[in-house]
Amino acid sequence: xxxxxxxxxxxxxxxxKVFEDFSLRLEQNNVYGLLGxxxxxxxxxxxxxMGLLRPCEGQITVDGTNVSCRKRQTLQQxxxxxxxxxxxxxxxxxxVETYRPFYPAFSDDVLHRCVEEFKLPQDVKLxxxxxxxxxxxxxxxxxxxxxxxxxxxxxxxxxxxxxxxQFRKVIATTMTEKRTLIIATHQLHxxxxxxxxxxxxxxxxxxxxxxxxxxxxxxxxxxxxxDALTDDVLYSERTPQGNATLSFRQPDDEETPLNLELLFxxxxxxxxxxxxxx
Amino acid sequence: MIYQNERAIYVKIADxxxxxxxxxxxxxxxxxxxxxxxxxEYEVNTNTVLRTFDILQRDEIIYQKRGIGVFVSSGARHKxxxxxxxxxxxxELPEFLRRLRLLGLTIDDVxxxxxxxxxxxx
Numbered sequence: 001x002x003x004x005x006x007x008x009x010x011x012x013x014x015x016x017k018v019f020e021d022f023s024l025r026l027e028q029n030n031v032y033g034l035l036g037x038x039x040x041x042x043x044x045x046x047x048x049x050m051g052l053l054r055p056c057e058g059q060i061t062v063d064g065t066n067v068s069c070r071k072r073q074t075l076q077q078x079x080x081x082x083x084x085x086x087x088x089x090x091x092x093x094x095x096v097e098t099y100r101p102f103y104p105a106f107s108d109d110v111l112h113r114c115v116e117e118f119k120l121p122q123d124v125k126l127x128x129x130x131x132x133x134x135x136x137x138x139x140x141x142x143x144x145x146x147x148x149x150x151x152x153x154x155x156x157x158x159x160x161x162x163x164x165x166q167f168r169k170v171i172a173t174t175m176t177e178k179r180t181l182i183i184a185t186h187q188l189h190x191x192x193x194x195x196x197x198x199x200x201x202x203x204x205x206x207x208x209x210x211x212x213x214x215x216x217x218x219x220x221x222x223x224x225x226x227d228a229l230t231d232d233v234l235y236s237e238r239t240p241q242g243n244a245t246l247s248f249r250q251p252d253d254e255e256t257p258l259n260l261e262l263l264f265x266x267x268x269x270x271x272x273x274x275x276x277x278x
Numbered sequence: 279m280i281y282q283n284e285r286a287i288y289v290k291i292a293d294x295x296x297x298x299x300x301x302x303x304x305x306x307x308x309x310x311x312x313x314x315x316x317x318x319e320y321e322v323n324t325n326t327v328l329r330t331f332d333i334l335q336r337d338e339i340i341y342q343k344r345g346i347g348v349f350v351s352s353g354a355r356h357k358x359x360x361x362x363x364x365x366x367x368x369x370e371l372p373e374f375l376r377r378l379r380l381l382g383l384t385i386d387d388v389x390x391x392x393x394x395x396x397x398x399x400x
Contacts, residue, residue: 029325031323165321168321169318169321171323172314172317172318172321172322172323172324173314173315173317173318175317175323175324193287193320193321193322193323193326194321194322194323195323196323196325213329216286220283221284222280222281222283222284223280223281223283224279224280224281225279225280225281227279228279228280241281242281254283254285254286254289255285255286255289256283256284256285256286257284257285257286257287257290
């Protein structure tokens with residue numbers, strides 16, 4: 001479990017703080033969607049979780065150990081796929097042989113499944129690959145490390161249309177009960193179906209922290225005509241199909257699938273947070 | 279009016295599994311794909327598929343054999359057909375009849391179309 005306890009963090013002493021009195025718990029066997037407008041601290045939070053950045057106040061513990069200590073037993077259970085990165089001038093197999101010793105739970109089976117699903121080119125040096133293929137290579141390695149804490153920053157940026165589908169398949173099949181997966185992204189449609197839990201950051205705080213199951217129990221997402229915009233509607237947007245609507249779900253109504261984009265926009269306009277005591 | 283009221287993803291996947299049981303893709307007392315395999319097929323997280331299995335098990339469409347996998351219950355096809363007929367009578371048929379009246383069509387038009395399609399099949 002990751003426990004973020006009342007952290008404060010800013011890049012410079014006199015600049016506005018990215019996080020202030022910020023607390024959050026992240027549980028295993030969950031895929032978290034980390035959302036937020038530009039500059040709300042999504043990547044910063046991932047770096048803090050990895051121990052790459054250190055909070056000025058408060059602390060972050062992973063399975064009870066402070067990540068700022070960068071202990072071996074913590075680091076061998078964590079991996080981050082950043083949004084942008086360079087890879088060295090070596091073939092994928094060399095890369096794997098070089099870096100796998102850091103990860104005791106490394107799985108050849110997962111590696112093969114990923115390489116096959118992504119149709120990763122094997123015989124070229126990694127630094128000559130396109131951005132999309134670099135992403136697929138690093139993601140394959142990341143998943144194969146079998147770490148308990150896996151963080152991905154904008155994983156679908158640079159991926160072509162079929163690769164996004166492959167990405168979802170790979171994530172779905174390699175997820176384990178021990179794993180906490182955090183996906184920071186703006187590409188809501190790419191990840192919508194994968195998420196167990198939604199986190200939205202805004203202004204050094206959490207705007208929303210709720211499981212998809214809770215959200216779908218509590219709210220109905222549907223498309224309505226103007227005359228059906230009744231009192232139970234909390235938020236709506238005009239679309240060519242009609243008004244995309246978020247409303248309180250009535251107890252007898254069937255559940256509807258989460259509309260993540262609508263939820264995201266609604267959360268910035270009205271308070272949904274208050275409904276979810278943690 | 280509410281134009282579009284989609285069903286929850288885990289319910290939709292349950293429908294697809296039922297389709298595959300009806301079509302004979304999964305035979306009674308044979309194994310259905312694992313949680314992981316279905317999660318990959320529909321690109322959803324495994325917890326969603328677990329909810330699908332929960333409702334299918336509740337409706338006795340599938341059953342678990344511990345450590346072996348998930349199997350289609352005997353009589354599952356019959357149960358699905360009954361449930362779907364009820365569903366049709368409750369939701370689709372009233373809507374169909376409403377549309378007939380709205381468009382000024384009669385039941386004779388339906389009977390005629392029914393017979394024509396029967397002929398073309400035979």
